[in-house]
Amino acid sequence: MHDVRSTDPEGEAFQTEVQPRVHYLNATHGIAAWLLTKDHKRIGLLYLFAISVFFLIGGVFAMLVRLELLTPEGDLLSSEAYNTAFSMHGIIMVFFFLVPSIPAVFGNFFLPIMIGAKDVAFPKLNLMSWYIAMIAGFMILTTLLMGGVDTGWTFYPPYSTTGSTSNVVLAALAIFVMGFSSILTGLNFIVTVHTMRAPGMTWGRLPLFVWAQYATSLIMVLGTPVLAITLGLVFAERVFHFGIFDPKLGGDPILFQHLFWFYSHPAVYIMILPGMGVISELVAAFSRKQVFGYNFIAASSLAIAIVGFLVWGHHLFTSGQSAYAALVFSVLSFIVAIPSAIKVFNWTATLYRGSISLQSPMLYALGFIGLFTIGGLTGLFLAALGLDLHMQDTYFVIAHFHYIMVGGTLLAYLGALHYWWPKITGRLYTEGWAKVAAVTVFVGFNLTFFPQFLVGYLGMPRRYHAYVPEFQVLNVLSTAGASILAIGFILPACYLLHSLFKGEIAGRNPWGAYGLEWDTTTPPPPSNFEVTPIVTRPAYAYTHADVVEPYGGTTEGSGESGGQEVRSV
């Protein structure tokens, strides 16, 4: 069943020494060894565990919201409880799942390995950032137990400053603290990429995943402090009665929106850029081709990071900013679509005439490309001033950003999880079930969110627990889709956990992919490499000899695959 993936360069003989006796999982034992670890790989797994818990909590709130919307009347939840449910869904999913997801788990685990480093630049800081994230996590869970907040995930004043409960204070502090965690992670990655690259790993040879992480880190470092100070001011407003955002005291609630979106729009790119990096890896690995337009994909990551800071005003088209500002922000929002489109075109060009094998990670990658394209194009609808006046605060917006966040980031996250799972755990999962899950997620996702485009275009506003009966059919479809989607998430949880105990032992390079992470043993040794690698070839140096025939084992010459030249120093 797994023969497709057994393209180990040295063949069967290599299998015997494939699992090193000492690797990062068994190097030390005990809870304390894990909780005090400075190994970036273990910290990545600590994050994986933590954000899986948050994903589960956020998912429960999503199901509550969808169940309430099954019928037009507000019957399951009161309007107050509904407000809390969608607010907590948003807060937990955005700040505690999506923002840390790919960077904190796979960035932590693979960024140092992919550049041939022993660890990140500041291992202690790395562990500290996990603890800071956990403190923030406990704060938000406490908020939840105290009854949650109902401001929406955006904390707009006056909801957050004069309305709502005093839980806002704790929730705002939690996100403030969480911000420090992402600042430290971003800082660590930037310095690591600058100073820790292996000999020969030039900027032009960096895997595109690393480029994407680098661009993401720039946004984290530049954007997060602004969010921190903004929520700090909300805190000061509630506790010390500063009037910065309160019109009664002479302040301006629109200022909050400007400061908030100055971070939170770039934060959209914090969430999607790492996903794009993953897709670049997957598309190359499963079409056995050099990524088309490497330079353009790398540069477009940076372009997104920069231009992403100049488009925040498109969240304020109807908030009362000047018409001229709205005009400029509209144009800039169209411009930010260009680097995203460059990526999509380049991935497609990479697929063209590639030797495509439809393994489960590739299914997620293809899903990503399709759904991200829909999400991106509907973003252009909303960037157009005239259309936005009609669509503002409708389900069209909800559908649009879920196509980016779930159809994009979450699919990339699942793709990354499946692609790197054998390397992380040393075990193979059941590929058949993985394919079923990938298709289930894709179908469930579209059934959930495509009807929301329609119902939003017809005028159903967001944030209400009741709606007019005309919208019921589309809402029932959406809730049905959400149930299928839930199954699509439960499946991987089952077969991945199963693989930990019963899975086949994974070889060094089960996909026959290219990159330093596939050169080292599985699971990687504590210091990542037995000898420091020397890089002599560009990223994705796939050749025709690497072609793997789907379901038919490998062709002659596949011994080259994944064999990035590694020599001892």
Place this chain on the structure above:
Amino acid sequence: MLGMWVFLLTEVLFFGGLFMAYILYRGWYTEAFHEASRHLSVGWGFFNTLVLIASSLTMALAVRAGQTTNRRGQLLFLTLTIVLGTAFLGVKVIEYADKFTHHLVPGAHFAFTPSALAPGAELFFSLYFAMTGLHALHMIIGAGIMLVMLYMAWRGRFSTEWYTPLEISGLYWHFVDIVWIFLFPLLYLIGGLSVFGGGAGH
């Protein structure tokens, strides 16, 4: 080293949000801001500016002493830096206390004449406390870092070969000074120098 520069970049943006709010409301409430600014003690502010500039000098000398493996110099200049930093914070306490006694702290007890300018003045004082408070917090953290440096210097850890912690703490210290160099004119001096030496609230 690069890490500290990147960190300071985040600090610039952290304070940047407050400066943004300052720019907006100073534009909206220009007259109230000028009037409210006259209630700050330019004398104390000027004194504190000198104190901080002096502390930047002693900090630079401490780093220099690290580079030349001069342990006595490190101990002397780090101690001086801590003393100057503490003096700055002491003056801030005096100033804050003065604001409390004159009902210039935002909230229910805020009182300002002429009352037509009160909303703008209250915003000014909100920003005054937010900006100088955040700055003072950075000073306290800085003083804590200096204590650690002092301990490390006492143990003779710094030499020509290795003085990185001293150098990056110095970077942080200078950054906090520079923030004050912006805060002083923006908060204390915009009302003109006519009331040099004392708060108009007296």
